[in-house]
Amino acid sequence: MSVIAALGRFNRGLERLLNVVLLMLLAGFILLILYQIASRNLGFLPTVYATEELSRFAFQWMILLGTAIGVLHADHFVLEAFARQSVMGRVTRTLRDLACLSVGVIFIVFGQGFAQSGFNRIASASQLPMVVTYSTFLVCGVLIVLFSLQRLLLGATRGLEAMERELDTPSNIDETAPPTTAIDTSIDTSTDTSTAQNYREKRS
Numbered sequence: 269m270s271v272i273a274a275l276g277r278f279n280r281g282l283e284r285l286l287n288v289v290l291l292m293l294l295a296g297f298i299l300l301i302l303y304q305i306a307s308r309n310l311g312f313l314p315t316v317y318a319t320e321e322l323s324r325f326a327f328q329w330m331i332l333l334g335t336a337i338g339v340l341h342a343d344h345f346v347l348e349a350f351a352r353q354s355v356m357g358r359v360t361r362t363l364r365d366l367a368c369l370s371v372g373v374i375f376i377v378f379g380q381g382f383a384q385s386g387f388n389r390i391a392s393a394s395q396l397p398m399v400v401t402y403s404t405f406l407v408c409g410v411l412i413v414l415f416s417l418q419r420l421l422l423g424a425t426r427g428l429e430a431m432e433r434e435l436d437t438p439s440n441i442d443e444t445a446p447p448t449t450a451i452d453t454s455i456d457t458s459t460d461t462s463t464a465q466n467y468r469e470k471r472s
Contacts, residue, residue: 272421279418282411283340286333293333297326318394325401332404336411339368340418342437358428365423369416375409382406 300323307313338344346364350357386402422431431437 272418272425275414275418275421279340279414282414283337286337286411290330290333290337293326293330297323297330300326321391321394321396325396328401328404332408333411336408336415339372339412340415341435342419342432344368361428362420362423365416365419368412369420372409372412372416375405375412377409379403379406379409 300319303313303316304319304323307315307319335344342364348357348360350360352358352361383399383403383406386399387397389398389402390396391398391400419431419435422434426434
């Protein structure tokens with residue numbers, strides 16, 4: 269089995285796991301927020317201050333894990349200024365994946381020290397070590413690097429189109445549509461012709 273195929277299988281397993289984790293985080297986040305609302309309006313429910321911290325931790329993990337999955341499928345915000353089949357279109361799409369890889373490396377390099385500092389800090393309400401939330405950047409960086417490497421290796425060996433089809437990369441540019449000027453020209457020409465014909469019929 270090639271390195272690319274092994275990386276693809278590993279990343280597919282990671283994506284399935286991340287989808288499950290994200291669903292659990294979302295469910296926990298919603299329940300925590302609902303309890304906060306209920307406890308503020310219903311006097312018989314005790315106020316649990318840890319729910320605010322836990323909901324914030326869940327939200328942070330959702331954002332960064334979702335970001336990593338977005339890198340895998342290029343679902344993040346993309347502004348395509350060139351036609352996808354042009355040379356500049358291919359270059360900018362490759363540079364986009366290289367930029368994501370660079371961001372992942374930065375997250376790993378600086379996220380290590382940030383995660384380590386969380387071992388010495390304790391959350392005031394939940395009493396959890398802050399490494400629970402401080403490690404999000406490190407984990408996100410590792411995932412971004414793995415997903416970006418898969419995109420770059422597939423693009424280099426099989427071509428950008430094959431890579432984007434395999435990884436379900438969205439495309440917002442419809443290249444089959446004719447240029448707007450051609451549409452306008454054809455409409456104007458037909459309109460002028462019909463007008464001239466009607467004028468000749470009235471004269472005759």
